[in-house]
Amino acid sequence: MRLPAPSSLRQHLFCGATLALVALTAPFPVVQVILHALLVLALAPRSGAALSGALWAVAAGWVLEGTLRLYPHLGGTAWANLTVVLLAGWMAGRWPLEGLRGWLARLAGLGLLHGLLVHGAVRLAAGPHPWGWGWLGSLLTLPLWGWFSWRLLHPPADTGRR
């Protein structure tokens, strides 16, 4: 059963709120990375509206690196975010979701890819850098924020499934 897409306004509101949280949680890098992954992988991608999702992802990347203030040359995270969100949007159109399990599995795959792409792009842009533990935190807490984002985007009344 193909699930209906969430409303555009709802999705933009969630993205804006999460982006603000990414900026505000700069003193807590692990939490910031988790929120960043939630925004890029779960909230921003939208089938048929790639540009808006891409802009949210790019904004998330620049905000993350801007609040970190660690790299000599910024932009790597934004580029990786842009790439992943385009891929996720394409996947959402190509393979529509049918349930929470598939959603979590897709998030896990995209999360791995996102982590690798981010570190690779940052290495290209800024050179060698510490990886930190944010990527591991985001992967370990993926069931939590994946389920949360699923509930946000597809409330139970819409899905008809509890």
Next chain:
Amino acid sequence: MALRASRWRWSRAGWQRLALVLLWVGHGTWVLMGPPSGQRWGHASEALARPSQGLAARWAEWRLAQQDAALSLTELRADRTRLAAELEQVRLRATREAPRQAEADEAVRLLGLKKHIPLELGAARVIFSTRPAVFGGLILDQGLDRGLVQDQGVLVPEGIVGRLWSVSATQSKILPADAPNASVGVMLMRSRATGVLQGLGSGRALIRYVSNQEVVQVGEAVLTSGLDRVFPRGLLVGYVAEVTQGDLELRVILNLSAPLDRVSAVLLLPPQPPVEVQPPLLAPDVKPAKKRGTP
């Protein structure tokens, strides 16, 4: 195919795709440029920011200079106020001490004169002056209580003043040398011609009994002759102001050298002084010879 190209070129989705491609390619290019380009951008931004930074630095310097100037002005005003208050206090103190200072100066001058006259001189203070009145004189603060007697000579460093006319218990009255009834034995300094001084008032006096044969010059000093036994010989009386020929004698008018209207302290000669006194032989200040090697 033509229809698809038209949609790609002009439709909203086509513009969005183009924006996405540009966004992705732009970011990728930016990332691939790496840190050196970032440094170049940093240098460029520094170069662009240099004028504004210079302006801001000048503005900050100007503000600091203004603050310093304001602070200096405040300090200067405070100093000026303090100095004005101190100046006012000094002036007030000087005004209060001016009479005492003048009296001290007068005492010093009298003391200097006293050293040059080898007589037992006394000092007295003028407490009142009746000179504007007819036959007026000067009132001293001493009288019989200090042993004063009539006809004692009175003088100041500028010259003679007069003689004691009357002496009461605690006060004395001076008959000034310019009084009409005053008489002082005088002599001219060059010709040594003697005469008797007769007052004309207002600090002027006439010398009588000077022969027509004498040569007297205007400006010539007139000294006491000592013949009146009131003043010893050689005390300055005044200077010749006018000389005219008379029938039998010269009419010599002189200006008294003592400022009779401004006298505040006087010296009193002893009664019946000798006709001539010699100035004291002042012993030179002999410094003790230093021994070699002593500090």
